[in-house]
Amino acid sequence: MKFIHTADWHLGKLVHGVYMTEDQREILNQFIHLVEEEQPDAVVIAGDLYDRSVPPTSAVDLLDEILYKINVELKTPVVAIGGNHDSAERLSFGSSWYKQSKLYLTSKLTDDLRPVHINGVNFYSIPYAEPGTVRQLLADDSIHSHHDAMKALVGKIEETMNHHEANVLVGHAFVLGGQTSDSERTLSVGGSGCVNAELFEPFSYTALGHLHSPDAIKHEKVKYSGSLLKYSFSEATQRKAVSIIEMNENGDFELRSRSLTPKQDMRELEGHLEELLDPHFYQKQCCDDYLKITLLDEGALIDPINKLRQVYPNVLHLERKAALTDMKKKRSFTSVKEEKKSELDLFAQFYNEMTTSEFSTDKREIMVSVIEKVLKEEGRK
Amino acid sequence: MKFIHTADWHLGKLVHGVYMTEDQREILNQFIHLVEEEQPDAVVIAGDLYDRSVPPTSAVDLLDEILYKINVELKTPVVAIGGNHDSAERLSFGSSWYKQSKLYLTSKLTDDLRPVHINGVNFYSIPYAEPGTVRQLLADDSIHSHHDAMKALVGKIEETMNHHEANVLVGHAFVLGGQTSDSERTLSVGGSGCVNAELFEPFSYTALGHLHSPDAIKHEKVKYSGSLLKYSFSEATQRKAVSIIEMNENGDFELRSRSLTPKQDMRELEGHLEELLDPHFYQKQCCDDYLKITLLDEGALIDPINKLRQVYPNVLHLERKAALTDMKKKRSFTSVKEEKKSELDLFAQFYNEMTTSEFSTDKREIMVSVIEKVLKEEGRK
Structure with missing residues (x-):
């Protein structure tokens, strides 16, 4: 069974004041030729189809056209999820109809986590959702971070999953160890946006979106495909590609990468x-x-x-x-990775990086009381 | 063959600062019961499904849910068009997939004006479009008004239409003789937004949207269904209903009206x-x-x-x-109906109604040059 893993199309993206729609059309047409050549059993798109919740109409037109070519004209099943840039509600409009032609678009998280079966592989879709949404959905007050949320969702999937079959998770998250670029909107501060890759252990392959480089994480079976195009200068030296996965019924797979060449680098x-x-x-x-x-x-x-x-x-x-x-001094933002700092320390660091004035004792006291209040409301204190 | 004609749902409407979404959900659930009872062969929705091009997500959810119930659960074919409140591009996303279950949603005008055949009746869909769009689409420079545009489109339909069959036009327009209310956004000034009912002569029935009263026009076979709810106080005394049409294969029909009762009047x-x-x-x-x-x-x-x-x-x-x-004095806006005034006279009248200062000779001269310029650009001078 062969599927293509792609993500982070960001249709409607504006880079330094220039709409990338025509570049996106060009690269997506290359992608369609690649689908024609490879004849995969499925195409997986791991979130951020659009760049924002209300994309320009030209981007809406383009997504409609491209999905139609892949799904209807080339008769290729598509498994797609919403990312943090997509509007869960707007993107999910019409999903019930799309299923009839095997376009499985899940942009709104529900408690129905059943997989889609395509040629011997089970695809589990987890669209991007805030921890608060997952906490409410699963009625689990212990969920505060993205890691907690993903752990709970994977736990729910495992309840009914057959570990002897080929199981693929499709998700949109900042998986620990990944390197960020300027065009990936930060999920949250203080490391609470990170998800540890070990959660995905039960799956044969985890098809991720969010980070724009296919090399963002070094893991045997948890992978980013990377974005289709470079969306910021911090991605200037990244390679851009899609992943082709050939998987047997036990979930063993081989992965190769095929790169796409943009009209303009x-x-x-x-x-x-x-x-x-x-x-x-x-x-x-x-x-x-x-x-x-x-x-x-x-x-x-x-x-x-x-x-x-x-x-x-x-x-x-x-x-x-x-x-x-x-x-x-002003530009050297500190990248927050694995370290877990207190909210107060994080704010102090942010304040020092963004202003020239001192983070004085009175200011510190104000923040302490604000943070206390927020934590109390969240039920964490 | 039986079909239901409705229009002007205006999902996401805000009336005097209050979102009508829950009232709309209530009335649409009544509508679904009515569809269950009547078991029509089709439901026709003649435009303005949403109230604006980017509706709130609750309205997007509601439309998805209601169309799913009618089309998929009740297995009823739906013929729907975009109105002047809808975004042609946003609403048309996914249309190609919907067709598979006989949801025929046409919100973007194209030169493909072929009808949909449902149980012996041909439904021709003409979504709302600006005269400029039609002029460009048909490459016909003589199109300036909505009447010109509709005439050209009907002319194109007639080229291939079989007059001996039952033919229904679904359109969204201000048809002459109709009475406006405050909640119908004006198509244009100076009477150029009006379409004469005689254009629809070739059709057995014309299912219109735009005006919110089912009594807006007195015509044997050109009809508004009216909106589902009252959307402004100028509609306070209007009845609100949907039309049930039973038509034979020659296009002869009987129409009855069924009213819906809102939770709150x-x-x-x-x-x-x-x-x-x-x-x-x-x-x-x-x-x-x-x-x-x-x-x-x-x-x-x-x-x-x-x-x-x-x-x-x-x-x-x-x-x-x-x-x-x-x-x-300030509030007595003049309603522009059949009279055809010059652009300058219309502006002078508007200026006098909206301000307390005089429309002086210098002001008049400025407007004359602006209007000249616009007409020149439009190729009308």
């Missing part, structure tokens, strides 16, 4: 203005790429962005190295 | 404050109704709205007769 370029505008230099470049340019010049420059755009029409972001150095 | 109440608060009076009233109250008292009153709300919890609007008289 997204990359960073650094140099002095004069050098970048020199034909000897730029004639060797793909000048149409989406670029973040960092100028090394010191001192005043006259209208550098317009000069650069005459050669590189898609400069999305221009920086000056000198200015950067000044702002260094 | 919407009506107007007039009197002195003391009288309205007198138990002898209010005990005979349905105090939970949505009310517009006009107080006849002169002089100062202390907090009348809160006193009234203790008896009538759903007062949506309170007016003072005395204040009304002062504002009379």
Whole structure:
């Protein structure tokens, strides 16, 4: 049994003021050719089909067209879930009808966690949901973090799951060990957004969405496919691909990766203005790429962005190295990973990174009382 | 062959700050019982399923649920179109899948005007579209008004239509002779939004949406079903119903009307404050109704709205007769019906009604040049 794992299409994405819809159409057409070639038994899309809860109508049109080609024209079953960028309610409209042609779209979490069977493999869909939603749904007051929520949901699945069969989980989460980029909206602060990969042990394969690099996590059977396109300059050096999984009835599988080539790459370029505008230099470049340019010049420059755009029409972001150095303190946000800090420590750190004033004792006292109050309301104290 | 004609559900409607979603759920559940009783061969919904292009998620949920009950659970084919309140693109998402279970939802106008055949009747769907859209779609520069657009579309349908069969048009338009209410968003000014009923002559029956009263037009075979609920106080005295049509294969039909009873009526109440608060009076009233109250008292009153709300919890609007008289000039908007005025005259009239200052010669000159420019761009001059 063969399926393709993809995720994080982010249709309707706006990158530095530019709608990516046409780039998305181009790459999705490549994806459709790939589906035609591979003839998989299913396509799995692990969340963030859209970039936001109310996407532009061009993105709505595009998703409709692409899903129609894959599911109806190519007669390929599709298992798709909602991600944290999708609106659970808006995306789920019509799901009951889609099932008739084996488009299984689950964007609203319910307590029905039964799998979909496709050619000997059971696909369990867990769309993105806030811990509070899961707490309410399962009437389990002990659920506070994404990890708690996922653990409870997997526990519920295990109650009826046959471990001797091939079982695939489709989920959208920040799984511990993954590396974030700028275009992945943070699920929450303080590490409570993280889910530990060990939860997925019962499954033959876990098809994840949320992190945009296929290399975000090193795990034998818990995998991100990565996004279809680069959606921020922090993803400039990431490879972009989809995963092709061939699985037998015991759940043993082989995975290979197939990359897609965007019409325009997204990359960073650094140099002095004069050098970048020199034909000897730029004639060797793909000048149409989406670029973040960092100028090394010191001192005043006259209208550098317009000069650069005459050669590189898609400069999305221009920086000056000198200015950067000044702002260094401000920009070095601390990435929160495995460490578990108290809410107060996290806020103090955030305050120090975002402002130039001191996090004084009175301020600290105010935050202590706010945090106390919130924890009390959440029933954690 | 029997079908039910309804329209203008306006899911997600906000009336005087109150979401009508629960009232809509209640009335739609009554509608479902009616469908169960009548067992029609089809349900026709002639546009404005939602109240706006991005409806609240509760409205999205409700439409999904109701269409599922009618179409999938009761196995009733549905012919539905988009109205001027719907977003053509957003509502049309998934249409291709819905067809498989005979839910024919057309919210985006295309040049494919082929009918759907249900038990011997051909249903032609013309979703709401701006004249400009139709002009572009049919590449016909002579289309400027809604009448022109509808004429061209009907002309295109007639090219392939068999006049000896039963043909039903489903449309969303302001058909001439219809009476407007406050909750029907004006299609355009100056009478160019009107469509003449004679255009629908080729059809056995024309199932219209847009105007909210089933009595909006007196015509043998061109009919509005009216909205399911009262959506403004100007509809307070209108009856609300759906139409049941039984049609033979020649297109001859009988129509009867079945009314629906809302949980709370919407009506107007007039009197002195003391009288309205007198138990002898209010005990005979349905105090939970949505009310517009006009107080006849002169002089100062202390907090009348809160006193009234203790008896009538759903007062949506309170007016003072005395204040009304002062504002009379300001409020007497002129209703534009069959008369065809020039754009300049229309604007002058609008300016005089909306402001207290004079529409002077300089202002007139500015408008003349603006109108000239617009007409030029539209290719009408």
